[in-house]
Amino acid sequence: MGRRKKTDDKFAKPIRGPGRKSRKQGEPVFAKELLATDPNEKKKISSRGKQRAKKRLVKEQTKLTNKKTTKPKPIIKRQSDGESNDDEEEEQQGNGYTDDNQQWLTPKKKKVLFEGDENEEEEEEVMEEDLPYNDEFNVESSSDDDEDDLDEPKLDIEKKSKKLREKQRQQKESAEQELLTNIQQHEKVQFPSGQEVTKEAPQADLQLLMHRIREVINVLNDFKNKREVNRSRKEYLDLLQQDLCNYYSYNEFLMNKLIDLFPLAEIIDFLEANEVQRPVTIRTNTLKTRRRDLAQALINRGVNVDPLDKWTKVGLVIYNSQVPIGATPEYLSGHYMLQGASSFLPVMALAPQPNERILDMCAAPGGKASYIGALMRNSGILVANDANKDRARAIIANTHRLGLTNIIVTNLDGRQFSEHMGGFDRCLVDAPCSGTGVIAKDPAVKSSKDDKDIQRCFTAQRQLLLNAIDSVNEFSSTGGYIVYSTCSILVEENEAVIQYALNNRPVKLVETGLEFGVEGFTNFKGTPFHPFMKYCRRYYPHLHNLDGFFVAKLKKYSTKQGNKKESETIQKKKEIEEDDSPASINED
Numbered sequence: 008m009g010r011r012k013k014t015d016d017k018f019a020k021p022i023r024g025p026g027r028k029s030r031k032q033g034e035p036v037f038a039k040e041l042l043a044t045d046p047n048e049k050k051k052i053s054s055r056g057k058q059r060a061k062k063r064l065v066k067e068q069t070k071l072t073n074k075k076t077t078k079p080k081p082i083i084k085r086q087s088d089g090e091s092n093d094d095e096e097e098e099q100q101g102n103g104y105t106d107d108n109q110q111w112l113t114p115k116k117k118k119v120l121f122e123g124d125e126n127e128e129e130e131e132e133v134m135e136e137d138l139p140y141n142d143e144f145n146v147e148s149s150s151d152d153d154e155d156d157l158d159e160p161k162l163d164i165e166k167k168s169k170k171l172r173e174k175q176r177q178q179k180e181s182a183e184q185e186l187l188t189n190i191q192q193h194e195k196v197q198f199p200s201g202q203e204v205t206k207e208a209p210q211a212d213l214q215l216l217m218h219r220i221r222e223v224i225n226v227l228n229d230f231k232n233k234r235e236v237n238r239s240r241k242e243y244l245d246l247l248q249q250d251l252c253n254y255y256s257y258n259e260f261l262m263n264k265l266i267d268l269f270p271l272a273e274i275i276d277f278l279e280a281n282e283v284q285r286p287v288t289i290r291t292n293t294l295k296t297r298r299r300d301l302a303q304a305l306i307n308r309g310v311n312v313d314p315l316d317k318w319t320k321v322g323l324v325i326y327n328s329q330v331p332i333g334a335t336p337e338y339l340s341g342h343y344m345l346q347g348a349s350s351f352l353p354v355m356a357l358a359p360q361p362n363e364r365i366l367d368m369c370a371a372p373g374g375k376a377s378y379i380g381a382l383m384r385n386s387g388i389l390v391a392n393d394a395n396k397d398r399a400r401a402i403i404a405n406t407h408r409l410g411l412t413n414i415i416v417t418n419l420d421g422r423q424f425s426e427h428m429g430g431f432d433r434c435l436v437d438a439p440c441s442g443t444g445v446i447a448k449d450p451a452v453k454s455s456k457d458d459k460d461i462q463r464c465f466t467a468q469r470q471l472l473l474n475a476i477d478s479v480n481e482f483s484s485t486g487g488y489i490v491y492s493t494c495s496i497l498v499e500e501n502e503a504v505i506q507y508a509l510n511n512r513p514v515k516l517v518e519t520g521l522e523f524g525v526e527g528f529t530n531f532k533g534t535p536f537h538p539f540m541k542y543c544r545r546y547y548p549h550l551h552n553l554d555g556f557f558v559a560k561l562k563k564y565s566t567k568q569g570n571k572k573e574s575e576t577i578q579k580k581k582e583i584e585e586d587d588s589p590a591s592i593n594e595d
């Protein structure tokens with residue numbers, strides 16, 4: 008089509024000018040609307056265009072009314088006080104919406120890559136799809152026949168409806184802000200009456216409570232300038248403690264301990280982190296497989312898995328899984344152990360060597376013991392002891408599953424262990440504790456611990472540690488080390504226990520070799536500890552996304568056993584056993 012016939016005919020007419028077909032075509036005809044017209048002449052607008060025009064009109068009107076009615080910005084910030092910072096950030100980045108334009112904008116579906124890309128027409132297209140009020144009108148406008156219905160008279164209805172919605176929105180907003188009204192009006196913290204302080208906070212007051220918590224922390228951080236006249240620091244601290252107890256459901260005892268432990272700026276971060284579970288992690292059993300192979304096998308089963316972190320070569324983090332992680336063929340054949348990441352740390356600090364004699368004094372269910380065994384490459388001897396017979400059975404089960412052949416499982420009281428065996432190159436004391444580092448796992452800790460529980464814990468911990476030291480051979484050519492760990496963050500169960508051992512046994516603190524973690528306290532609330540306590544490592548959920556943990560490493564340097572008085576305490580065993588309520592001690 009359209010090609011001219013080739014011909015050899017000499018008499019054929021030479022081809023000139025446009026073809027017949029093109030000559031047939033008339034002048035192009037343009038739609039009237041497209042031709043230049045008088046700008047004053049009213050354009051005929053499509054139904055879609057009409058809708059847009061109306062929206063623009065109503066938008067402008069609402070902008071005007073909003074300017075008159077919207078409350079000052081700080082209120083919006085205060086509303087989000089109880090929310091996570093992420094939400095605030097998201098709002099600032101424009102991913103969410105503010106109260107000013109909530110009615111108009113839903114989060115954009117299209118990503119705006121550069122600020123300059125924001126095109127009003129594009130925005131309107133997105134709005135058309137997402138606006139709730141638009142949906143109502145779409146029902147009518149979906150039919151072409153109804154095109155005329157969108158003309159002037161309906162604008163009044165639309166305006167009325169718009170006003171109504173605006174009124175409803177404002178009512179809702181003011182209801183939400185009712186709780187904060189007092190705070191917005193008063194710059195200073197409002198101290199409640201004594202009764203109000205002690206009564207349990209109803210759920211509805213939580214937002215208000217969090218606001219007051221932040222305000223009090225703010226005052227305490229600049230007490231001289233921000234406090235109310237005649238109010239003492241203690242009054243503010245008491246109020247803060249009560250509010251935190253009510254907000255996070257802790258008892259006063261534990262909250263006091265935590266306030267002592269953390270700078271005010273950090274306390275909320277710690278408490279918030281306890282409301283969130285730590286990631287599920289597993290440890291590759293290097294006696295049976297390599298991490299890469301294990302990860303591949305799990306990925307093939309629909310497990311979303313990644314290397315845990317650069318500080319471990321055996322850890323994997325599980326994001327989600329289509330199969331139960333504790334029942335995969337890989338698990339059953341001992342290719343991995345389900346284990347919290349923080350549990351790797353004491354074993355890494357212990358640094359077990361092949362062919363050594365090692366004692367794990369409180370070993371059940373065997374998470375750390377099996378890691379020790381794997382690092383020893385099934386050589387030497389590993390004694391895995393636990394005072395609880397049922398729990399000790401779990402060590403045996405794990406030992407078989409993981410293919411450990413160098414383990415002897417014993418069921419002895421660790422406080423007297425050295426009377427049965429000794430001469431170990433290294434010893435791990437992963438002591439029973441209050442569990443204040445693992446509140447996310449066991450929220451009962453928040454309200455169940457008291458002074459007596461902590462005392463019971465640290466008494467047992469001191470005795471276990473002293474006996475562990477007694478079980479170790481200070482002349483070991485490769486070792487002579489003792490690692491002490493707990494999943495508690497309390498100083499009484501950690502630095503104070505180590506100090507006690509330093510005072511009573513021939514040991515010194517050495518570096519753990521762990522490349523991260525917070526240094527141990529060398530001074531706490533006026534109590535000085537040995538300067539080398541800084542070698543200890545503390546781990547926190549809010550800082551490391553690990554369970555709260557403490558790790559210390561000691562080296563035994565002489566047979567001369569410091570102050571033997573402590574062995575006498577062991578003779579008071581009966582008294583302790585009477586006190587020893589298993590429910591109060593964390594045995595994770």
Ligand SMILES: C[S@@+](CC[C@H](N)C(=O)[O-])C[C@H]1O[C@@H](n2cnc3c(N)ncnc32)[C@H](O)[C@@H]1O
Binds near residue numbers: 368371393439
């Ligand atoms: C924190 S858990 C140990 C967890 C273990 N290390 C692991 O990684 O799987 C503390 C253990 O200490 C044990 N225990 C408590 N009192 C003990 C004692 N006097 N002697 C030995 N073990 C004790 C508990 O039965 C509990 O299994």
